[in-house]
Amino acid sequence: MTPDPQSSPSSPAFENPPPNNGRSSTFPNRPTLDDELDAGMQPQRGSVDELQQQNPRLMEESDRPITSSTKATSSQGWILLLAIAIALVGLAINLVWMSLAASFVILVLALRIFWADLQRTVSRLFSEEERVATLALIGVGVAAWTLWEVSNIDQRFYDWYFALDWTVLGATGDLVGAVGQILIAVLAVYIAWRQYVISRDLTIQQNLITQQQTIDAFFQGISELVLDAEGLLEDWPQERAIAEGRTAAILSSVDATGKAKVLRFLSRSRLLTPLKRDRLLGRAMLDGAGGYAEDRDYGVRVVDLGVMLASTNLVRTDLRWTDLSDANMIRVNLRNADLVKTNLARTILVDADLSNADIQGTRFFYGPVATATPRSRTAIPNYVTGEYTGAVVEGANFTNVKRMSEEQRRYCCAWGGSDTRLTIPGGCEDVPNQLGR
Numbered sequence: 001m002t003p004d005p006q007s008s009p010s011s012p013a014f015e016n017p018p019p020n021n022g023r024s025s026t027f028p029n030r031p032t033l034d035d036e037l038d039a040g041m042q043p044q045r046g047s048v049d050e051l052q053q054q055n056p057r058l059m060e061e062s063d064r065p066i067t068s069s070t071k072a073t074s075s076q077g078w079i080l081l082l083a084i085a086i087a088l089v090g091l092a093i094n095l096v097w098m099s100l101a102a103s104f105v106i107l108v109l110a111l112r113i114f115w116a117d118l119q120r121t122v123s124r125l126f127s128e129e130e131r132v133a134t135l136a137l138i139g140v141g142v143a144a145w146t147l148w149e150v151s152n153i154d155q156r157f158y159d160w161y162f163a164l165d166w167t168v169l170g171a172t173g174d175l176v177g178a179v180g181q182i183l184i185a186v187l188a189v190y191i192a193w194r195q196y197v198i199s200r201d202l203t204i205q206q207n208l209i210t211q212q213q214t215i216d217a218f219f220q221g222i223s224e225l226v227l228d229a230e231g232l233l234e235d236w237p238q239e240r241a242i243a244e245g246r247t248a249a250i251l252s253s254v255d256a257t258g259k260a261k262v263l264r265f266l267s268r269s270r271l272l273t274p275l276k277r278d279r280l281l282g283r284a285m286l287d288g289a290g291g292y293a294e295d296r297d298y299g300v301r302v303v304d305l306g307v308m309l310a311s312t313n314l315v316r317t318d319l320r321w322t323d324l325s326d327a328n329m330i331r332v333n334l335r336n337a338d339l340v341k342t343n344l345a346r347t348i349l350v351d352a353d354l355s356n357a358d359i360q361g362t363r364f365f366y367g368p369v370a371t372a373t374p375r376s377r378t379a380i381p382n383y384v385t386g387e388y389t390g391a392v393v394e395g396a397n398f399t400n401v402k403r404m405s406e407e408q409r410r411y412c413c414a415w416g417g418s419d420t421r422l423t424i425p426g427g428c429e430d431v432p433n434q435l436g437r
Contacts, residue, residue, distance in 0.1 A: 080109045211258050218250045219265055226271070226302055233275075233284045233292065235302050243271070248308050259309075260317035266303055267322040274299025274326075296366075296383050325363075326375075344391045346375040351395040355423075360403035365390035369407045373434075374415050390415060394435060399423045 083105040090098030122131065148154060225243055228234040235243070247266065251259055266272045275284040276295035287293035305327040313333045320340045324347055331351045339354075341361040365372035367386025374390045375381065381388040394417045398404070404425055413421050413428035417435045421428040 076109055076113065080106060080113075083109065211254050214250065215254065215258055215261055218246060218262065221246060222266075222271070233302070235284070236282075240300075240302055243303050244306075247303050247305075251308050251312070256313050256315055256317050259312065259314060260319055263319060263322050263324070267324075271302040272305065272323045272325075274301050297381070345389050346381065347391045348375075349391050349393050349396045352393075353397045354401055355397050355399040356401065358402040359408060360405075362408065364393065364408060364411055369410050372411060393420055396420050397423050398425070401425060 083102045087099050087102035087106060090096070090100075090102060126134070222243055225239055225246075226233060226235045247262065250262055254262070263272075270292060273292075274295055276287075276293035277283065277298075277300050278285055282300075284292045305324070307328040309324070309327055309329045309332055311331045312329070314337055315333050316336045317334075318338045319342050320338050321342065323343045325343045325345045326347065328348045329352060330348050332349070332353070334352060334354045334357050336356045337354070337358075339357050339359050339362045341363075342359075343363045345363050345366055365386050366381075366383045366389040369386075372386030372390045373388055374392045376388045379388045383389055390411060393412050393415060396412070396416060398412060398416075398420065401424075409424055409426055409428075410431050412424055413431035414434040416424070416428075417437055418433065421433065
């Protein structure tokens, strides 16, 4: 579109634009920046008006000129300076009344200034509740002191104090001192005893840890000794001898619980069971059912206990399902032991103590009880009829044994001797004494 040649920049449309009071001519209804600022200031003005209506005193104090307090302080300072000068002049010219008057004025003004400062300081440091509590505490002290003075308690205390017999009090003091020394000695003994108990418990705990480590090392050593690389039993005569030596050493160095752990490990590993051997190589033979064949007549044990358990303390031990057959357990202590399903056939139990032991299912012999007899040094055992397969129970103590079967009772009564028969629960009147002594 071609512009009009008659229009020029000097036309009235460009010279006198209409006033819009800050509003755009293109958008006549759009609010300008001034309107927005005015609108934003309205809430602030309203809040100031509300604050002034709620607390007019605060607004008056804020409007009060600061120079009034400054002038008052300045006037007090000039008056105080003038009074000091007058007091000094009175002292110089020896006018007592002038010095006294000036000193009084100085004292009043100084106290007034200090009091105002003290009020402001207390108001700033302490709340109203704290000030009231402090006054209450002072009041309690004044009241207590007043009651003390009025009631003459102090005089009564002095009279009682001076009337005391100090000889008796001295003897009482000596007695109390002696009792105190005795109590201190008792306390020292108690502390020493507690230290001993704690040290003993720590020692026992450390010994148990060391013992368990020793037993674990024994288990590992025996396993490596009698097993080959494929995990099969491969025990040669020298290996069996070393295994028996290790077992004898470990049984002599651990307590009753440790002995029971070693015996259960050896038994469940079938190292105490007589195994069937290859007559040519001497190796243990499999039974065709995933285990090693047992041969009570001619089998060879990996570890033969022999006399390792003679006179051993096995009180309150767990020996369930343990094969202790053919072991020499003379004078062994098995009080309160758990002997459930334990194999004691051909075991020497002479003078053994089995009181309060649980012997449910414990095997003392093979075959029927009527034909079973104790072991013999020369005779070959018959595991079918039971001859020479029984345990030697002469002199054994069966007092209060638990869950003793009828067959066990009849065998122990027949072959236990007169001393053993007296300890068997249920008595032995109906069973003849086969030993004759």
